[in-house]
Amino acid sequence: MKGMLSVFRRELAAYFATPLAYVFIFIFLVLSGATTFFLGNFFERGQADLAPFFGFHPWLYLLLVPAIAMRLWADERKTGTIELLLTLPVSIGQAVVGKFLAAWAFAGIALALTFPMWITVNYLGSPDNGVILTSYIGSFVMAGSYLAIGAAFSALSKNQVIAFVLAAVFCLLFTVSGTPLVLNAFSTWAPAVIVNIVSSLSMLANFDGISRGVLDAVNLVYFASVIVLFLFANAVFVSLYKAR
Amino acid sequence: MASVVPAMIEIEGLKKRFGAIQAVDDVSFTVGRGEVLGFLGPNGAGKSTTMKILAGFLPADAGRARIMGYDVANDPIAAKRRLGYMPEGAPSYSDMTPESFLGFVAEVRGFRGGDRRKRIIEAAGRTQLEEVMRQPIETLSRGFKRRVGLAAALLHDPDVLVLDEPTDGLDPNQKHEMRMLIRAMAPTKAIVISTHILEEVDAVCSRAIIIARGRIVADGTPAGLEARSARHNGVTVVAGPDSRAKLLPLLTALSGVGSVVEEDQGLFVQPVAGRPIIEEVRALIRQRGIEVRDVRPERGQLEDVFRSVTIGQGSQVGDAR
Numbered sequence: 001m002k003g004m005l006s007v008f009r010r011e012l013a014a015y016f017a018t019p020l021a022y023v024f025i026f027i028f029l030v031l032s033g034a035t036t037f038f039l040g041n042f043f044e045r046g047q048a049d050l051a052p053f054f055g056f057h058p059w060l061y062l063l064l065v066p067a068i069a070m071r072l073w074a075d076e077r078k079t080g081t082i083e084l085l086l087t088l089p090v091s092i093g094q095a096v097v098g099k100f101l102a103a104w105a106f107a108g109i110a111l112a113l114t115f116p117m118w119i120t121v122n123y124l125g126s127p128d129n130g131v132i133l134t135s136y137i138g139s140f141v142m143a144g145s146y147l148a149i150g151a152a153f154s155a156l157s158k159n160q161v162i163a164f165v166l167a168a169v170f171c172l173l174f175t176v177s178g179t180p181l182v183l184n185a186f187s188t189w190a191p192a193v194i195v196n197i198v199s200s201l202s203m204l205a206n207f208d209g210i211s212r213g214v215l216d217a218v219n220l221v222y223f224a225s226v227i228v229l230f231l232f233a234n235a236v237f238v239s240l241y242k243a244r
Numbered sequence: 245m246a247s248v249v250p251a252m253i254e255i256e257g258l259k260k261r262f263g264a265i266q267a268v269d270d271v272s273f274t275v276g277r278g279e280v281l282g283f284l285g286p287n288g289a290g291k292s293t294t295m296k297i298l299a300g301f302l303p304a305d306a307g308r309a310r311i312m313g314y315d316v317a318n319d320p321i322a323a324k325r326r327l328g329y330m331p332e333g334a335p336s337y338s339d340m341t342p343e344s345f346l347g348f349v350a351e352v353r354g355f356r357g358g359d360r361r362k363r364i365i366e367a368a369g370r371t372q373l374e375e376v377m378r379q380p381i382e383t384l385s386r387g388f389k390r391r392v393g394l395a396a397a398l399l400h401d402p403d404v405l406v407l408d409e410p411t412d413g414l415d416p417n418q419k420h421e422m423r424m425l426i427r428a429m430a431p432t433k434a435i436v437i438s439t440h441i442l443e444e445v446d447a448v449c450s451r452a453i454i455i456a457r458g459r460i461v462a463d464g465t466p467a468g469l470e471a472r473s474a475r476h477n478g479v480t481v482v483a484g485p486d487s488r489a490k491l492l493p494l495l496t497a498l499s500g501v502g503s504v505v506e507e508d509q510g511l512f513v514q515p516v517a518g519r520p521i522i523e524e525v526r527a528l529i530r531q532r533g534i535e536v537r538d539v540r541p542e543r544g545q546l547e548d549v550f551r552s553v554t555i556g557q558g559s560q561v562g563d564a565r
Contacts, residue, residue: 006351010337017339080335084396087299087331088352089324243303244262 003090007098008105011072015106024068028110031060036117048125053117054135054211058175058203061146066167068106069150070160072099073238077158086242096235100144100151100227107143111136131213138210141223142203146171148230155237171203174226178202251276252404252434253298257307260293260458267293269458270307275434275451277403280426282449282466283438286554290458291438292332295408298436299329311404325353328402332409334393338382342373342392345381349396367395370425387418394422398429405435411444423448442546452546456554466546473544474552475512477520481529482510482538490534498528512542 015021032053036042040052076082085095121127150167157163176182177198186195199205206219251274260268268290275281285291296302298309300316300323309316314323336345346367350360368374371391376384381392390410397405410426411419426435426448439445445452445466452469454462462469470476481491488511495504495513502516515521522541529536 002354003352006348009351010340010348013344014337014339079338080331080333081337083296083299083301083331084329084335084393087301087324087327087329088349089321089354090352091321242301 001094003088004094004098004101007085007090007095008102011099011102012105015068015102020071021106024064024106025110025113028060028064029113031064032056032114033117035060048121048127050117050121050127050132050135051211053114054139054207057139058142058207061143062168062171062175065107065143065146066150066153066164066171068103069147069167070154070164072103072151073155073234074158074160074163077155077241078160082238082241086238092235092238092242096151096231096238100148100231100234103147103151104144107147108140111140111143128213131211134213134215135211137215138207138219141220141227142207145174145203145223145226145230148227148234149174152230152234152237155234155241174201175203178204178206178208252312253436254310255294255298255307256309258294258297258304258309259306260290260297260302260304262293266458268297268304271455271458271460272307273453273460273463275404275436277434278431279451280430280435280437280449282445282452283436283455284440284442284445284452284550285438285455286440289455289554291455292408293458294455295329295406295436295438296331299327299331299406300324301331325400326403328397328400328405330393330397330407330410333412334390334410336381336389336392336396339380341378341380342368342384342388342395343377345392346395346399349399353400355400363399367399370398371395372421386413387415390414390418390422394425403433405429405433407435407437409438409440411439411441419444442550445546454550454553461553462549469549470544470546471518473546473548474514475542475548476518476544477515477522478542479513479515479522479525480507480510480538480540480542481513481525481536482540483534483536487534487536490532491529491536494528494532495525498524500524510536510538518544 035056036053040055042052045052073082076085086092118132122129149170150163153167153170154163156166183195183199186198200222206222209216209219253275255274256272258268258271259266271290271294273281283291283295293302297304298311298316300320303317311323312326314326316323340348343364346364347360350363355363368377371394373388373391373395376388381389384392390413394407394410397407407426411422414422423444426437429435430450437448449466452462452464452466453460454469462472483491488506491511492504492506495501495511500516500519500521502514505512505514513521513525520541522539526539529539
């Protein structure tokens with residue numbers, strides 16, 4: 001537990017030790033604002049809610065979250081510090097969870113800094129703040145799921161670019177499986193059960209419910225399962241690397 | 245040699261294979277308090293692999309490694325608490341400062357508050373890092389980086405220290421300092437260092453193990469290993485061509501002489517079974533009145549032993565204990 005906290009603190013501080021944190025936060029804020037106002041027709045809709053804002057989060061995360069996750073293990077492998085870290089009295093599980101939580105906390109900070117959006121809608125009208133809160137929670141757990149995928153792929157390579165590309169492709173699969181494009185391709189031949197399974201594996205589908213203000217246990221269980229599954233894979237990848 | 249009991253590092257029948265290469269092949273040894281074991285071998289001989297297994301980073305295929313009685317595979321956290329390990333190249337987080345890096349290591353090792361502060365100051369003091377404590381590690385010189393790695397390894401004052409090539413890439417002054425530091429810590433700890441610099445073994449080690457192709461090919465005190473050299477107790481007679489011609493048959497006939505070889509400087513007289521022979525050679529030269537420039541004894545060179553046991557020649561030195 002102590003070991004995990006130490007890893008968490010070091011890792012979170014490491015984000016802010018380089019310009020990465022500030023660049024990331026800046027780009028995230030600019031893109032989330034731009035998509036909301038230009039692609040989401042925030043004003044034209046004439047509704048005081050943040051649906052256009054949250055609607056683009058899965059797509060933003062697809063690009064940006066692998067960028068925060070890619071360094072977690074790839075960098076340790078490249079510089080050899082993984083040997084230092086894993087010969088300290090820390091278990092692989094503690095290191096995996098500590099690093100993940102640090103990246104997640106960082107993503108949480110970036111997400112929290114979008115609060116001017118919330119102020120804006122409250123200034124313009126009277127939105128349902130309960131929906132906004134659940135959307136924030138949903139967006140945060142979804143970011144965690146993308147992060148867990150990214151962290152696992154980071155442990156597969158010592159090259160951050162490879163880790164990024166692999167993670168982005170995998171995150172894409174988990175995202176698009178809920179789009180009409182993919183679902184239509186399946187529905188023409190596959191039974192409805194299969195279509196439902198594919199759809200239910202999608203970040204989009206699971207986030208959709210939450211962002212409409214319904215904190216359904218099924219969706220939360222989905223995100224939690226993705227996180228647990230990929231953290232487990234992450235630990236396995238690290239052990240395999242160690243045993244290579 | 246008299247081994248100090250009880251053993252703090254125990255390695256038994258360690259084996260590790262990478263694909264087709266048997267990197268470590270049945271390596272066993274123990275190290276006790278007060279011992280500094282020099283781990284010697286050519287590149288790729290299995291030194292680092294053995295140390296990585298000992299540090300609990302790599303799992304072994306067979307055999308066991310114990311630190312202070314704790315098995316590194318079955319009880320890794322307990323073993324790691326008692327071990328200070330500096331991996332090859334002394335990796336550290338380059339965007340941290342030595343202060344924050346040592347702070348992290350201290351925290352992981354469970355030190356809090358004032359105790360943590362004290363440990364960091366102590367480790368920095370022993371490795372003379374004070375002046376660079378607040379500079380990013382990536383901006384430091386190689387010598388300082390190495391010392392940061394060492395400070396991290398000895399921060400918790402471990403009973404067992406395992407240092408993979410601690411002086412690699414350091415300048416002569418820094419090497420000297422590193423050796424002094426290792427020697428200063430030696431009495432209370434069991435230390436293993438790997439190196440391919442042979443003078444280092446003479447300088448700091450109480451015992452040396454030579455490893456080649458994953459196997460231990462020699463194990464003994466540095467002096468004991470030197471005595472295994474073919475040149476040990478040999479005599480070099482520096483003389484001109486005329487004297488050489490006269491001396492060659494006389495020396496060859498001298499009792500106790502194994503062989504006489506002509507070298508650049510003169511004649512090298514190799515004794516039978518490494519027995520000292522210089523007095524007999526001197527007497528012979530005096531008696532015959534042959535003019536020579538110098539007669540000097542040779543000391544066995546660790547380098548010769550190293551070469552002969554690692555290349556697989558010289559059966560006389562290749563005993564595997």
